[in-house]
Amino acid sequence: xxxxxxxxxxxxxxxxxxxxxxxxxxxxxxxxxxxxxxxxxxxxxxxxxxxxxxxxxxxxxxxxxxxxxxxxxxxxxxxxxxxxxxxxxxxxxxxxxxxxxxxxxxxxxxxxxxxxxxxxxxxxxxxxxxxxxxxxxxxxxxxxxxxxxxxxxxxxxxxxxxxxxxxxxxxxxxxxxxxxxxxxxxxxxxxxxxxxxxxxxxxxxxxxxxxxxxxxxxxxxxxxxxxxxxxxxxxxxxxxxxxxxxxxxxxxxxxxxxxxxxxxxxxxxxxxxxxxxxxxxxxxxxxxxxxxxxxxxxxxxxxxxxx
Numbered sequence: 001x002x003x004x005x006x007x008x009x010x011x012x013x014x015x016x017x018x019x020x021x022x023x024x025x026x027x028x029x030x031x032x033x034x035x036x037x038x039x040x041x042x043x044x045x046x047x048x049x050x051x052x053x054x055x056x057x058x059x060x061x062x063x064x065x066x067x068x069x070x071x072x073x074x075x076x077x078x079x080x081x082x083x084x085x086x087x088x089x090x091x092x093x094x095x096x097x098x099x100x101x102x103x104x105x106x107x108x109x110x111x112x113x114x115x116x117x118x119x120x121x122x123x124x125x126x127x128x129x130x131x132x133x134x135x136x137x138x139x140x141x142x143x144x145x146x147x148x149x150x151x152x153x154x155x156x157x158x159x160x161x162x163x164x165x166x167x168x169x170x171x172x173x174x175x176x177x178x179x180x181x182x183x184x185x186x187x188x189x190x191x192x193x194x195x196x197x198x199x200x201x202x203x204x205x206x207x208x209x210x211x212x213x214x215x216x217x218x219x220x221x222x223x224x225x226x227x228x229x230x231x232x233x234x235x236x237x238x239x240x241x242x243x244x245x246x247x248x249x250x251x252x253x254x255x256x257x258x259x260x261x262x263x264x265x266x267x268x269x270x271x272x273x274x275x276x277x278x279x280x281x282x283x284x285x286x287x288x289x290x291x292x293x294x295x296x297x298x299x300x301x302x303x304x305x306x307x
Contacts, residue, residue, distance in 0.1 A: 018045025018166040021209055022202060025240055029197050029233065038228045038269065045268040047263075052299065053122075057279070058263045059295045060094035063121050063151075063252070064307060066101055067220070076105045077112055082307055084114045088304075093299065096292065097281045098151060102127075110148030115180050121151040125176055128188075128219035132153035134172055137275050141179045153186045153216060153252075153287075156203055158193050169203075172212045177211030186214035186285075189234070197233045199298035204237035208249050216287065218255035227254025232264050235273040248278070254287025260298050265293060 066079055079099065086095055098119035099109055109120050122144040125137035141152055154176050160168040177185050187207040192201050204215045215234050218225035231253050238249045251274075253266045263286060270284055278284060290305045 002194040009080050018170070018206070022205060024244060025201070025205055025237070026197050027201055029236075031197065034197050034232055038232050041269050041272050042265060043227065045272055046265055049259075049264050049271070053115075054264065054267060055079070055260065055295055055299050056094060058260075058267060059292070059299065060097060060285065061284050062096045062292050063098040063100040063254075063285050064096045064292055065220075065254075066290050067123060067127075067195075071102065071105070073108055074100055079307070080109050080112045081281045083118060084112070084173050086306075087207050090214065090296070090300075093296075097285055099227060100151075100153070100252075101147065103140055103147070106144050106147035106149050119150040120148055121153060121155045122128070122149040123155075123219075124149075124155035125172075127153070127155055128190075129220040130157045130172075133160065134175060134191065137172070138177060138179050139175055141214050143176050143246070144163060145180065145183055149183065151184050151186065152180050153188055155188045156190060156207060161199070161203055161206075162193075166206060169206055172210060173207055173210035175292075185211065186210045186216045186250075187212040188216040188219055190219060190222060191217045191226070191230040191234075192222050197229065200230055200233045202286060204234050205241060207218070208237070208241050208247070212249065214250035214252050214283075214285065216252035216254055218253030220287070221266050224253075225267070226253040228258060228265050228269060232269050232273070235270055239273055248283065250278075250283040250285065252285040252287055257288045257291050262292070265282060 066076060079248060083096060083099060095115055095118055102119040103109050103122045103124055106120060106122055112222045124141040124144050126132040157172050189203045194200050194203055207215055217230055234251060242248055251270060255305055257263055271279060293305055297304045
């Protein structure tokens with residue numbers, strides 16, 4: 001009986017710890033409130049952001065991504081070589097922010113990439129499910145960094161989160177951030193699986209307090225990926241966290257970004273809520289494969305299938 005009491009007390013203290021953190025934030029957000037706010041931004045701001053300058057900025061924020069079961073060394077090398085050649089073919093345009101791939105390709109990319117300022121982003125920690133032992137996640141992350149990764153994307157343990165096990169969620173993120181050290185780490189919330197805006201905001205806040213440098217919407221592997229509403233809620237969480245802590249956190253929409261207008265909408269929400277201070281590639285990234293050619297075609301005024 002005494003052991004049970006001690007365990008209950010320990011669980012109460014743990015719960016209280018996270019409740020105290022979350023109690024400082026407004027989590028009582030309704031669907032109507034979020035949808036109305038997003039609609040207002042789209043109506044009032046998107047048209048003014050539909051410019052050549054913004055499209056060039058969006059191109060510079062792209063993490064050029066290949067996360068396919070059929071990826072090979074040849075296909076990843078070909079993508080890297082396209083990034084290498086881009087400056088000479090399009091000298092007036094910015095290069096992409098990063099190449100994003102599985103960790104097994106990191107060394108190949110690091111040895112082949114010739115462009116300064118392009119990060120190597122790796123998805124780690126049992127992407128996309130996050131369903132494995134913490135020891136496996138830490139080893140995979142450490143090996144990716146050893147091979148040359150300069151950004152790490154991990155997935156929030158969604159099952160643990162939905163079970164209310166915030167301690168495991170927090171500890172997983174914190175442990176992986178310790179492995180990353182100064183390497184920026186993004187936490188993928190998998191917003192389409194979280195079951196509502198309150199959970200999205202809660203997951204974003206827990207991730208930031210645990211050490212996330214960015215919060216990211218999605219893996220792109222689930223039915224629902226990034227949406228304007230989920231990005232709005234995440235931006236609000238970033239803003240409120242910055243007000244309380246002074247710590248600046250980045251954002252990465254990813255998954256289901258199919259058009260240039262999708263990207264402009266996300267940019268407009270990001271800019272409206274967070275302001276000019278966040279409008280650099282240090283704080284805004286876009287995870288995509290198809291958008292790169294679409295932006296390039298729009299900027300150049302002709303259809304281009306370069307990447």
